[in-house]
Every structure is written in structure tokens, then in C-alpha cells.
Amino acid sequence: MVYKVGDEELEAIRKVVNSYKFDRYIDGDKSVTSLVERDFAKKIGSKYCLAVSSGTAALICGLAGMEVGPGDEVILPSYTYIATALAVLAVGAIPVIVEIDESLTISPQDVRNKITPKTKAIIPVHMRGLPCNMSEIMSIAQEHKILVIEDVAQACGGSYKGIKLGAFGDAGMFSFNHYKIISCGEGGALVTNNLKLYQRAIIQHHGGWIYEVDAPNLQIESFAGWNFRLSEISSAMLSVQLSRLDNILGQLRAEKNLLLERMRYVSNTLQASHIHDIKGDCASNVFFLMESSEQAKKFVKRANELNIDVWCAHTKGHVYSDWEPILEQRGAHHTLRDVFQINKDPNLYHPNMCPNSLDILSRTIGISTRVDRSPNTLNEMINMLIKITKEVE
Numbered sequence: 342m343v344y345k346v347g348d349e350e351l352e353a354i355r356k357v358v359n360s361y362k363f364d365r366y367i368d369g370d371k372s373v374t375s376l377v378e379r380d381f382a383k384k385i386g387s388k389y390c391l392a393v394s395s396g397t398a399a400l401i402c403g404l405a406g407m408e409v410g411p412g413d414e415v416i417l418p419s420y421t422y423i424a425t426a427l428a429v430l431a432v433g434a435i436p437v438i439v440e441i442d443e444s445l446t447i448s449p450q451d452v453r454n455k456i457t458p459k460t461k462a463i464i465p466v467h468m469r470g471l472p473c474n475m476s477e478i479m480s481i482a483q484e485h486k487i488l489v490i491e492d493v494a495q496a497c498g499g500s501y502k503g504i505k506l507g508a509f510g511d512a513g514m515f516s517f518n519h520y521k522i523i524s525c526g527e528g529g530a531l532v533t534n535n536l537k538l539y540q541r542a543i544i545q546h547h548g549g550w551i552y553e554v555d556a557p558n559l560q561i562e563s564f565a566g567w568n569f570r571l572s573e574i575s576s577a578m579l580s581v582q583l584s585r586l587d588n589i590l591g592q593l594r595a596e597k598n599l600l601l602e603r604m605r606y607v608s609n610t611l612q613a614s615h616i617h618d619i620k621g622d623c624a625s626n627v628f629f630l631m632e633s634s635e636q637a638k639k640f641v642k643r644a645n646e647l648n649i650d651v652w653c654a655h656t657k658g659h660v661y662s663d664w665e666p667i668l669e670q671r672g673a674h675h676t677l678r679d680v681f682q683i684n685k686d687p688n689l690y691h692p693n694m695c696p697n698s699l700d701i702l703s704r705t706i707g708i709s710t711r712v713d714r715s716p717n718t719l720n721e722m723i724n725m726l727i728k729i730t731k732e733v734e
């Protein structure tokens with residue numbers, strides 16, 4: 342959800358429109374897009390950043406940059422937006438779906454269970470602003486010599502043990518669509534410290550071409566790519582949004598802290614979900630784990646009756662059991678490009694393949710934080726939540 346947008350974005354867009362320069366390559370490394378890339382890389386603490394047209398594009402460029410392709414398996418969690426799995430299919434690899442744990446992020450234990458000799462990469466997803474257990478994931482990856490691409494689409498600006506999310510893996514991807522913490526309408530970014538990966542990603546995103554400005558010491562040959570460029574108009578909006586990020590996160594974290602503080606000891610029925618790094622959480626949502634799904638349903642129903650926006654964590658489209666084209670193994674627009682036709686395995690997926698995830702999600706309720714709620718409104722909301730907690734006990 343876009344939290345804040347104002348005249349500054351309009352002014353930045355107006356400047357680009359008046360310049361008649363909409364393509365990032367007209368002005369070389371002086372383009373707005375290049376500027377945003379440098380700012381973003383600095384913010385995350387990565388050497389390189391490539392701005393692209395969507396988060397899905399960033400994932401595809403990252404996977405292409407890592408030379409992931411046919412014959413490879415890529416591990417990803419049961420709880421993420423379908424695009425994480427679609428990007429894996431787009432490069433011709435097979436998505437391997439693993440359980441989440443009570444932190445709502447990928448279960449390191451189940452990652453270990455699902456590693457095979459074909460596993461080429463893991464995509465930990467920092468879902469709903471929550472940092473994954475990156476210590477565990479990076480040590481598994483090192484142990485098995487597997488690449489890591491972090492999906493930070495929903496957790497821009499979050500961190501784990503003081504390091505920004507996106508800076509742990511071989512690459513990190515971000516999305517700036519309407520629903521993310523900062524937005525430029527549609528857009529995405531890839532960050533990495535690996536020059537070769539970065540250059541392959543540039544080629545993938547720009548039709549197979551690479552400009553000297555992006556690659557003063559090009560180390561690779563070109564190949565046929567696609568077009569995932571970000572326009573200067575979008576970059577203009579993104580640059581202003583980026584300047585708002587710290588402030589947005591500060592406000593979300595203040596709301597979350599107050600909510601957690603007051604709700605923490607209300608009842609055993611309502612346990613705050615485990616967070617791997619509470620300081621690094623983006624705090625865009627607050628989650629509670631309940632004893633049963635009936636209790637969770639009752640809580641959500643009662644809260645919604647009182648006009649409080651509480652929701653069950655099992656939201657449509659974000660759980661593997663909803664990913665129809667994947668569960669039914671229609672992996673591409675053409676059978677000869679469909680990895681499921683090439684690698685036939687009818688037992689690859691099943692709607693109940695991750696029972697722990699379905700159980701945890703059905704018992705987890707979420708409350709979204711906001712930047713525009715007055716202290717009074719927040720207090721009243723918390724009072725009502727406490728009342729509801731006692732009702733459903």
C-alpha cells in the first residue's frame with residue numbers, strides 16, 4: 342500500500358516530462374534512473390543496483406544473472422505472492438515449494454529437507470515486512486553451495502542483525518508496485534555485489550544490449566534478453582518515494598511497538614508471532630498466532646463487525662494452494678517452453694503438500710499499521726482489540 346505521496350512526486354515527474362527524455366539511456370549515467378540506482382544501492386549497502394519495470398522482472402533478471410535455467414530447481418516458500426514462483430518458471434527452472442514456520446517466513450528445516458543435487462538457488466521471501474532467518478539460510482546455502490536471491494518485494498528498508506534485507510544473498514529483488522512500502526506505480530530493482538551477475542541482468546533487461554556506461558569492463562558475451570527497462574517518469578517518482586522511506590518505517594514501527602506493548606499480556610490466546618529480528622521488521626503489519634483457526638475466524642469476524650481491519654494471514658493469492666497454473670503444471674504459453682512438459686512429475690505439487698503452512702496461516706491474524714492514524718484512534722482501536730481478545734478466549 343502506498344503510504345505517502347505528494348507534490349514532491351508530481352514536481353519530479355513534471356521535470357522529466359518537460360525534459361522530453363523518457364528513456365534512461367539518453368542521459369547515460371546522468372539519468373534519473375541511474376541516480377536512483379546509485380541511491381538505492383547505497384541505502385541497501387550493495388555495490389550494484391539495476392532498476393527494472395517490476396519486481397517479477399527483477400527476479401527474472403536476478404535468476405538469469407545467476408545462470409539459473411532448465412534442469413535447475415529453485416526453493417521458495419509456500420507463503421509468497423505467485424510471482425516468486427512465476428519468475429522461476431520464466432527462466433525454465435522448477436519451483437520447489439517448502440513450508441513456512443510460525444514466523445510466516447521460509448522454514449530452514451524444510452529447506453534442508455527439500456535440497457537435491459539439482460537445487461541451484463533459494464529464494465527466501467521477507468513476507469509482509471518480516472525478515473527471514475538469514476543466518477540459517479545463508480549457512481545452509483554455503484554448506485550446499487546454493488545461490489540465494491532474496492525476495493524483498495514486501496520489506497523494502499527492513500534489516501536482519503543490522504544488515505539491510507537484500508544485501509545478504511547473491512542478489513536481492515524489490516518491487517515498487519502499488520501495494521508495496523514505497524511505490525512508483527509499477528517498478529522493481531535488483532541489487533548485488535557480483536559484477537558478472539549485474540551485467541547479465543542488464544543484458545536480460547535491455548534486449549541483449551549493454552551500454553558502455555553500465556559496464557566499463559564488460560566480462561561477458563551478450564545474449565538475447567527482453568525489455569524490462571524502467572522509464573525516467575517512474576524513476577522520478579521512485580526517487581522521491583525513496584527519500585520518504587525511513588520516515589514511513591519510523592511511523593509504522595512506532596505504531597507496531599505501541600500495539601505489541603499493550604496487547605502482549607492481554608491473554609494467552611493471542612501470542613505475538615515470532616519475528617527473527619524485531620528491530621529489522623518493517624512493521625507494516627502486526628501478527629498474532631492463535632490456538633485454533635476457529636478462534637482466529639471469530640476474532641476477525643468480530644473485529645470487522647466493529648470496522649477494525651483485522652484479517653486472516655491466509656490471504657488470497659499469497660498461498661501456494663491458490664497458485665493454479667503451478668499446481669496444475671501449466672508452466673508456459675507453449676508446451677516446448679514448459680518445464681513441466683519436459684520434466685514430467687505428476688507428484689510435484691499437491692494442494693496439501695505444506696500442511697504446516699496452511700495450519701499456521703489459518704491461525705494467524707494480521708493487523709496493518711498505518712502512518713495516518715491519530716494516537717487517539719490507535720488507542721481506541723487497541724482498546725477494542727483487547728475487548729475482542731477477551732471475548733474469544
Ligand SMILES: *Cc1c(COP(=O)(O)O)cnc(C)c1O
Nearest residue numbers: 395396397422424425494516518
Ligand atoms: C509484489 C511481489 C512480487 C512481484 O512484484 P511485481 O512488481 O508485482 O512484479 C514478488 N514477490 C513478492 C513477495 C511480492 O509481494
